[in-house]
Amino acid sequence: MREKYVIIVAGGSGSRMNSDLPKQFLLLGNKPVLxxxxxxxxxxxxxxxxIVVLNESMRSYWEALCLNHNFAIPHTIIHGGKSRFQSVKNGLQEIFKIETNRLEEVGVAIHDAxxxxxxxKLIDECFLALREHSANIVAVQSTNSVRIGVxxxxxxxxxxxxxxxQTPQTFNARLLNDAFMQPEHASFTDDASVVEKLGYPIHIIKGDHKNIKITFEDDLKIAQMYLQLLQT
Incomplete structure (x- = not known):
């Protein structure tokens, strides 16, 4: 890949956190999750x-957070849509605008804020996998017994x-361009499912159980414990 991008999807709400503030803006340690x-x-x-995809209404709040925390890592802010599919598509359009003539040479990661x-290390593995596979996901095997049905x-x-x-999921940009031209469908639960709809195989990279998604209040406490372990 001559060029690499990551789209960090940060348009979620705090509904399952019992918080008016979306989870990506809650404090983990001494700074926001995002x-x-x-x-x-x-x-x-x-x-x-x-590229960070934000709800338009939260842009000024995020910019104020960056000032307050002296956060200066370069990133481009793109406004999200009404769904994850639309938000990712908005982020991709920014990449396609820049890389129009060389999409085959561009690798894109999509990650949950x-x-x-x-x-x-896992981020690098996901990008390296693009040398052999056009569509990659991070996943962990279930450690529990599993049943299917009602x-x-x-x-x-x-x-x-x-x-x-889990995420990140990495893809060749040309493949994403084709995949996100499809109409949005209820079966699109993640970005790999959008690509899979076109018939492309999805390669699995073994993930990390510490790569948790903060969804509920207890997840933030677990993340805080993991963060302390990483810092010791």
Missing amino acids: MHTIERFSASSSNPKI ARPLIST PSKSESIDRDQVWIV
């Missing part, structure tokens, strides 16, 4: 150009065949 996430990508050997503990009728499935998907 700053930790940006720092991880900036510190990686891949050092991708960083609320996964601030992603390791720089409460009244279910059946067990082999947990060794079950993967819990």
